[in-house]
Amino acid sequence: MPALTPVASSRQGSHLPRTSSEMLSCVTCMKPSLLKDGDLIVGGFFPLYVFHHFPDLYEFPIKPKALTKLYFDRLQPKSYQYLLAFIFAIEEVNRTPHLLTNVSLGFDLYNTIHSEWKTLESTLTWLSAVGKAIPNYTCVRKSKSVAVITGNTGATSAQIGTLLELYKFPQADCETLQGCPANASLEDLPVHVFDMSMSEGSYHIYNAVYAVAHTLHEMLLQRVEVQPVWNGDGLTMYPWQLNSFLKNIKFDNSVGDEVNLDQERVSRKDYDILNYWNFPQGLHLQVKVGKFSPRAPHGHRLSISEEMIEWNVEFKEIPHSVCSESCGPGFRKTHQEGQAACCFDCTPCPEHEISNETDVEQCVRCLDDQYPNPARDRCLPKVVVFLAYEDPLGAALAGVALGFSVLTALVLVVFVKHRNTPLVKANNRNLSYTLLASLCLCFLCSLLFLGRPNTATCILQQTTFAIMFTVAVSTILAKTITVVLAFKATAPGKRMRQWLVSGAPNSVIPICSLLQVMLCGIWLGTCPPFIDTDTHAEPQQLLVLCNKGSATLFYLVLGYLGSLALGSFSVAFLARSLPDTFNEAKYLTFSMLVFCSVWVTFIPVYHSTKGKVMVAVEVFSILASSAGLLGCIFAPKCYILLVRPNRNVLQGIK
Structure with missing residues (x-):
């Protein structure tokens, strides 16, 4: 092949450069490129020359022998191997009958000095095609250049690639080209100059040339099917057309190794980890010491036999790839x-x-x-939890509910037994029976909130509670109205007396209860309660509870109940000072005060708790308010009926 010869190697005596800048100009004035024509041209940028700075060379006069040593040290043997591998691959492609048939590949080689501005200058010179670096200009209308191979260093590839990306030139970076020979060594490749076997870097360059050739071959096969390949004076091929083909190309090279540029497929391959054994000195034997398998489970992808590794003098363990210790699970x-x-x-x-x-x-x-x-x-x-009967809190609430319901039933028995006494008659015994029965059911309805929720209990919980308490509060309102009418209708012939005699106050109970039943019916018909789980109440628990469905209807039902309670409290408060031995208005007033206080406190406490404690708060409010009504209204009456029967006489009433 033609040799790249320094043009200034024979300078003598007075023609020697006198400054370091003159020396650099001597290096850069050498022939910049080597061109071989073809139907399509592949560019190549390789760092062929290196400039060594020797302090003694800048002393004058410079000796001719030293200058000669400077010039002959510029050509790097390894870079020369890259150059030979590049040209050999081009010529081998041209000799291959089944690859790029009737199409010849040429090359345009450029030297890239280890200098940013000289590398960019060589790239611009190649683009302009006039031997000068002219940005954004080319003297040929239809360029034959289709791709660029940017040597074997990532730094050069990044520098040249940044510029060529603007012109959409495909670039084969030989440093990152995936070739992974699994069972064949690099020395098996039948390429020699190269008494020197092909090195690993040369092997990558060889594969890069073939990757471009296979890409061009695929493009030409597709173009033959849709349009003529030859156009006028030559083959027309635009560099940007190669990009979509090049990134998906896959082929087997001449030694049977697979070359794959599809990164998704490459990432699934197994990789051998090799260690260079250099004993005895200069052996450079590659020994497999491990394996990396991306398809293996995490934690088992990398396997290394440390006992097989031959360490350098400075290292005795596997170096860390990061500057921080790995972050473990958690x-x-x-x-x-x-x-x-x-x-x-x-x-x-x-x-x-x-x-x-x-x-x-x-x-x-x-x-x-x-x-x-x-x-x-x-x-x-998470552990599934709910306010169960076996739970200490659930058991306590269930015991209180059953206890108070039994106590209410006993009070009802006492009132029935003493139904003909003045005290029971004076306080409208029928309303007393209704109130005691509704309070007994209020205590029992709290049991619906205990145990694992189901569809039936979720529907009955709120509706039973709302209706039973509405009956109880409306009964208290009827009793309060009865007391007021009893004192306002003392004169004969007044209309209020007719209301009292006809039992009109008793109609308050069905009217108020019917309105609450209608609200509950709307609730169940539109958005009824249902079984739900609370995953955020407790970090380690899964709470099973009844979702109220419509919060608006729930608070509407609760608000209606509160309005009845407030009305009963207001009427009872106005009648509290009416004189009579058996006037229960003051007891009704105090009972409604307790009732309202419990439910006003319930709302903020209910929303400030979570988990099964929230359910327990609602049960406690039901029990506390019911117990308040039972105790405030019926405790004084039971005291007279059972302890002081002498006061339960007609003379006492008069």
Whole structure:
């Protein structure tokens, strides 16, 4: 092949450069490129020359022998191998009958000095095609250049690629080209200059040329089907057309190794980890010491036999790839601001989140029916809880409810037994019977809130509670109205007396109760209560409870009950000072005050609690308000009936 010869290698005596800038100009004035024509041209940028700075060379006079040493050290043997591999691959493609048939590949080689501005200058020179670096200009209307191979260093590839990306030139970066020979060594490739076997870098360049050739071959096959390939004076091919083909190309090279540029497929391959054994000195034997398998489970993808590794003098263990220790399960990586990507802090996973892998960026939230364990490396199922009868709190509430219901039934028995006494008659015994029966049912309805909820209990809980309490409060309102009418209708012939005699106050109970039944019917018909779970009340518990369905209708029913209670309290308060031995208006007033106080306190306490305690608060409010009505209204009467029967006489009433 033609040699790249320094043009200034024979300078003598007075023609020697006198300054370092003159020396650099001598290096850069060498022939910049090597061109071989073809139907399609592949560009190549390789760092062929290196410029060494020797302090003694800048002393004058410079010796000719030293200058000669400077010039001959410029050509790097490894870069020369890259050049030979590139040209060999081009010529081998041209000799292959089944690849790019009737189409010849040429090359345009450029030297890239280790200097940013010289590398960019060579790239612009190649683009302009006039031997000068002219930005945004090319002297040829239809360029034959279709792709660029940017050497074997990532720095050169990044620098040239940034510029060529503007012109949509496909770039084959030989440093990152995936070729992974699994069972064949690089020395098996029948390419020699190269008494020197092909190196790994040369092998990548060889594969890069073939990747471009196979891409062009695929494009030409597709173009033959839709339009003529030849157009006028030559083959027309635009560099940007290669991009979509190149990134998906896959082929087997001449030694049977698969070359795959599809990153998704490459990422699923297994990789051998090799160690260079250099004993005896210069052996450079590659020994497999491990394996990386992306398809293996996490934590088992990398396997290394440390006993097989031959360490250098300075190292005795596997070097760390990061500057921070790995974050174990239960932690996530938090990158430090202004630091490298490999530097990070390990932050515990937030509440309700876990991480069960190493070095995760984000923790994973547990499902609603699960909670993190203390180490926050796995999710555990939440314990299903509800206000059960076996629970101490549930058992206590159930005992209180049953106890008060039995007590209310006993009071009812006492009143029935003494139904003909003046005290029972004076306080409208029928209303007293109705109130005691409704209070007994109020105590018992609290049992619907205990135990595991089901569809029936969820529907009966709120509706039974609302209707029973409406009956109780409306009965108190009827009793209060009866007391007022009794004192206002003392004169014969007054209309109020007719209302009292006809039992009109008793109609308050069915009217008020019917309105509440209608509200409950609307509630059940539109958005009835249903079984629900609360996953946020307790971190380790899954609370099963009855969802009220429509919160608006729930508070509307509760508000209607409160209005009745407020009305009863107001009427009883006005009649509290009426004189009579058996006037119960003051007891009704106090009972309604207790009732209203309980339910006014219930609302903020109910919303400030969570879990099964919330259910317990509602049960306690039902029991407390019912017990308040029972005690305030009937305790004084039972005291007279049972302890002081001498006061239960007609003379006492008069």
